[in-house]
Amino acid sequence: MQSPSSPSASPEQEIRPSSTRSRKSIALLVLVLGVLTATGPLATDMYLPAFPQITQELGATEGQVGLTLTAIMLGLSVGQLVIGPMSDAWGRRGPLLVGVALFTVTSVLCVFVPNVTVFIVLRFLQGVAGAAGAVVARAVVRDLFQGDDAVRFFSRLALVMMLAPLLAPLVGAQLLLVGPWQLSFWVLAAMSALSFVLVLLWLPESLPREARRIQGPRQLASTVGTLVRDPKFVSPVLTLGLSFGMLFTYVSAFSFVSQNEFGISPQGYGWLFAVNSLAMMAGTQGNGLLVGRVDTSRRLLLGLLLALVAVGTLLALALSGVAQLWMVSGLLALMMFSVGFIMPNATVSALDGQPVAVAGTASALMGSLQFALGGAIAAMAGMTPSGEASLVSMAVVMASVAVLSLLAFVWSARSKVG
Template structure:
């Protein structure tokens, strides 16, 4: 007899909250979960235009400031491993409210950092707290939706989520015109406080007491062990994490590359970043339109092949010295468009086979691997003799992980056939 945590167990919806039926209720759920999941992109993207300024003011190197980005990613990875199982045991709302409150506090503390070491430490703690929004939002969707319905909802959610990376660098760049880089963290604190109110007033509990599963260390280890031994879970998670690493390499390196190598202003960088975020939004909506016409695996493959083609061309241009800013921006926009296909389909592929009782743990493990890979891969772009990311180092890292992501997909397809 299979244990409840067995990855091959058929999904058991149990007594989870029924999915909302009316357009108004679905729109409200998209809004609340969208604001929650936008916390991560806001925290990582809003201060990107200020990287050169922060480097000067804190007396740090580019590599050290890049580590503030890696720190929040690792914090999100660690936080999800803790908060996911908590949400399975205590319900979704309580861990979410605590995480959002702590994120607000750490955002305020980042305003007063005396040096880059403290900044890195606070960004790690901010990531741990910010993990609540990402992991619990995914678990709530798994509680309420399944299959193509989940893909449709994730596509709607992604539309709201992508407004964050669209607006964050633009807002961050404009804030630099009126004040210091610390203003970005005041805005983050305000957005987090708004999230707290939205959850408190409008987000229902999607996991009732009778469907909760409290796990001790041994049970949790057994659940995690069953998940990591299941190729049908691990392979799409690797596809997701490696693709996220490709995306995050662009996020962490392009601020330096565009301003130092192409000589553009922080404001121009913000507009370029916004255009690429729009491309990602277009990808998510294109993916949504194909639901019911093209199966999930094929939509995922389309995204992976498109991303690989874009970054390979970028690599050739970088190595030959033929890259112009408009070429680089266009290829990055194409890569971001492909991410709109990769993220929702890989997420649903990984979570769809998991029972509701372990959805939080599965979501946490997936998110943890995604952010850990993203942070570690992005840091590689700065591992150059000068200690600074370049167009060549960025393109090399992105192309390498795009190939590995496609190989993870091939592994998943072979396992499915078996």
């Protein structure tokens, strides 16, 4: 059987899990899946610095332009629920190629939007199409790897995909120096076209035909029902979704908190964001180094405890009124470091016990709940008398979610014992 990294390998050839996969093969797989999973965060974050320019050019309000961000998040959530079951029924490559192609087309169309309403609709469709990369990438990893091998691969993959939120706002700001806001969408279209070529040439089918499962509405409902009744799936998914909510609360609220309560500039905020993203990358790599030495559940517990210490201390400082920027930044960096442990281990814990035939549906359900919980939790930080997030409201939400994440982990541990 030819290696998937070989240029002469047929893309239609099915590949099976292998413990002898070469380093070159794994590196190429990380590259292809990393580019796919990075597309969503880039589409979400790259155009953020251009919000004022977009508002002026389209004659829209800030709230209307903000809905374009909400639309793509909703699309990413809905798209995963649709594309996941499709990948279980028809294989991974077909739905992925269609999704990447549609993402390329919608990215180009966003360049020519006549008004904000059309922009919102296109961003929703872009999110639906972009969901293919995330959900299929996780399913492919489940097809090919298990246990510590899967965690090790997810840690490598996280290193690639986490460069996206680190670089996206910085790249978007620099693009505004050389062209209009539409340039960001040309870059997205080019990156998506590159992803299409990479998948077409170097990502063979990972789901054997005999393992595929075509499900009608009743069968799909039955599969989803089985998943949501399984504590070994639901509890790590809750851990993952709640932790993502903690992370997204930071992403959505800290820009306002840092600039309005601590008086730093937008550029200063950008650098703090970059440093904290590096802390998250360091966490994923630290987690990878512990693979084979410490089991998955203990690595996950370590991440949850570090997160609770970080945000619990942040809450205490916020309530006491003695918080300074360097303290807050250090604690947020520790929280981000802990997320680097939580994400890959919770993902593997949720998917590892599921049959390959439902990996796409399980991945879709997990991803959809992750975005839904993340968005809902982050919105709570703005539920203050002023309607704007503060350091206290941000810390209250993050600390509460950290506690709930730990409780979900305890439920998971008890379900395994039972």
